[in-house]
Amino acid sequence: MSHNTILVFELTILVLSIFLGIALISQVPTLLHTPLMSGTNAIHGIVIVGAMLVFTLPDMGAFTWVIGFIAVVLASANVVGGFVVTDRMLEMFKKREPPKPIDASQDGKGS
Amino acid sequence: MSYNLTNLLYLITIVGFILALKFLSSPAHARRGNQLAAIGMLVAVAVTFAHKHMTGYWAIALGMVIGGGFGAVAARKVRMTAMPQMVALFNGVGGGAAALIALAEVHVILPEPGAPKADISIAIVLSALIGSVSFSGSMVAFSKLQELIQGRPITYAGQQFVNGLVLLVAVAAGIALIAGWQQEWLLWTLVLSSLLFGVLFVLPIGGADMPVVISLLNAFTGLAVAATGFELMNNVLIVAGMLVGASGTLLTLMMSRAMNRSIGNVLFGAFGQVSAGAAAVAAGEAGGSVRSASAEDVAVMLAYAHKVVFVPGYGLAVAQAQHDVRQLADLLEEKGVEVSYAIHPVAGRMPGHMNVLLAEANVPYPQLKEMEEANPEFGRTDVAVVVGANDVVNPDARNNEGSPIYGMPILNVDEANAVVVLKRSMNPGFAGIENPLFYNPKTVMLFGDAKESIDKLIADVKAL
Numbered sequence: 001m002s003h004n005t006i007l008v009f010e011l012t013i014l015v016l017s018i019f020l021g022i023a024l025i026s027q028v029p030t031l032l033h034t035p036l037m038s039g040t041n042a043i044h045g046i047v048i049v050g051a052m053l054v055f056t057l058p059d060m061g062a063f064t065w066v067i068g069f070i071a072v073v074l075a076s077a078n079v080v081g082g083f084v085v086t087d088r089m090l091e092m093f094k095k096r097e098p099p100k101p102i103d104a105s106q107d108g109k110g111s
Numbered sequence: 112m113s114y115n116l117t118n119l120l121y122l123i124t125i126v127g128f129i130l131a132l133k134f135l136s137s138p139a140h141a142r143r144g145n146q147l148a149a150i151g152m153l154v155a156v157a158v159t160f161a162h163k164h165m166t167g168y169w170a171i172a173l174g175m176v177i178g179g180g181f182g183a184v185a186a187r188k189v190r191m192t193a194m195p196q197m198v199a200l201f202n203g204v205g206g207g208a209a210a211l212i213a214l215a216e217v218h219v220i221l222p223e224p225g226a227p228k229a230d231i232s233i234a235i236v237l238s239a240l241i242g243s244v245s246f247s248g249s250m251v252a253f254s255k256l257q258e259l260i261q262g263r264p265i266t267y268a269g270q271q272f273v274n275g276l277v278l279l280v281a282v283a284a285g286i287a288l289i290a291g292w293q294q295e296w297l298l299w300t301l302v303l304s305s306l307l308f309g310v311l312f313v314l315p316i317g318g319a320d321m322p323v324v325i326s327l328l329n330a331f332t333g334l335a336v337a338a339t340g341f342e343l344m345n346n347v348l349i350v351a352g353m354l355v356g357a358s359g360t361l362l363t364l365m366m367s368r369a370m371n372r373s374i375g376n377v378l379f380g381a382f383g384q385v386s387a388g389a390a391a392v393a394a395g396e397a398g399g400s401v402r403s404a405s406a407e408d409v410a411v412m413l414a415y416a417h418k419v420v421f422v423p424g425y426g427l428a429v430a431q432a433q434h435d436v437r438q439l440a441d442l443l444e445e446k447g448v449e450v451s452y453a454i455h456p457v458a459g460r461m462p463g464h465m466n467v468l469l470a471e472a473n474v475p476y477p478q479l480k481e482m483e484e485a486n487p488e489f490g491r492t493d494v495a496v497v498v499g500a501n502d503v504v505n506p507d508a509r510n511n512e513g514s515p516i517y518g519m520p521i522l523n524v525d526e527a528n529a530v531v532v533l534k535r536s537m538n539p540g541f542a543g544i545e546n547p548l549f550y551n552p553k554t555v556m557l558f559g560d561a562k563e564s565i566d567k568l569i570a571d572v573k574a575l
Contacts, residue, residue, distance in 0.1 A: 007230055013346055017354055018353050021353060022357050022361060024133055024354070025357060029138075029481075030466070031479055033456075036362070037329055037359075038194075039131060040329060041198055041201050041329060042145070042149070043148060044329075044336045047336045049159045050336075050339045050343055051211070052159045052165070056162050060166070063218060068167070068170070071208045072174030074205070075178065076177070077178040078202075080180075081197070082182070083149045084182065084186035084187060085198070088186065088187070089467050090145055091142060092467070093141070095476065
């Protein structure tokens, strides 16, 4: 495939992703906005793939090596921290913990 | 691994990420979505390890252990009240990684054959610029939230001019690079001036505007990652980066709409600096006598109410009072009082901050009401208890055209039969705006640390 064919293909993906993103995010209730932020935070940790690809460059010198290494460290902190924090948050969202009796006066509206 | 197989496997990652966002539409299965995204990430990392030109396995593994170890420990240990700064930190390191990748790429590409194609140059410039701004901006936001530096806006004469100049240098270096004047020092100039711009641009933004800034920086990192995707011609980075970019942008717009201010005003207005004059006027008008009550009085009001609504603000997070509020609520529910929580979209320091705190305290989420849902309820509420919130319940936003927050949608607590405000002292809130709610004859003030006050209320309600 020529460079330009790939570029057009990538631009198509880009535009579709924007619309998909907007459609998905507008379904997220304000209740979950903090987990949304930290979840998307974890997702942009995918930059770790880019950091790893630095190590596929031809003729890596010491400089590139160091830069690539720091990039991997930062991106790994992003990935692991992002997912763990999000998991911790989402674990906390409960309707009501089981031992408590259900209060009849409560409006039983879900989600 | 072949190019096609690699991209095919990356599709698993993409599906994982999309499902994660889709599952966030309800708290019931949101956690599973996050786990799917983590699996997708694992697949992407494994596939990348199998790249046919991959070298430095040990370096990568070591980097992952160091970075991942730090991330895991920090994420496990952090208190829920410190969540905004954690999010800022992890956001910043992602942006930093994107900028570093650009530097490494350019360093290897440029010297000999040189001259990458225009689209690659544009991608390199964008990822370096946006990634650097996101990195340094997030670090300043982190420092402000962690109170390493003062949270109030830091301003000086000619600030806008200096900021503009620094950004101009970065953009000029970027244009020169794209135009074909490809020197490595230009990229360094670009990165350093972008880093400086990130610092300068977040410094003048006040703590109460943090929800907007954090969302915006989140969008920036997403865009930087998408640009990195173009630089490396890698689909998964493009899709993931743009999903995050769309999410951050949407949240930024929602937050500034919830404050009834344009993004430009939030970013360049240095809010919380001004408005001393307006505050004085408001106070004068109110001609205020403030009613202060004892915990016993308030306990009686609460225990004999039918419906009580708690209105939390950043003060709740500062005082770490979320568990105490929940205990008080439980106690009231045992007495047959209907309890709910009214949450303003910009209460706290990041989108949804109060929801997470109260969820930590095991408040069932159906009790957490959004503004649209909560406002019609205040008319039939006996007592509204404002815990550490100020501007989001300020009736001036509705009535006083001269107020700096006029037009901002607020929680109409003044429609409740009685209002109890828990507050440290009569100092105006973060933005320095006087609040006529405190002078309302329906309002009683309970002065003191929010946590101590709530604990006293618990004791007094029990004693009844």
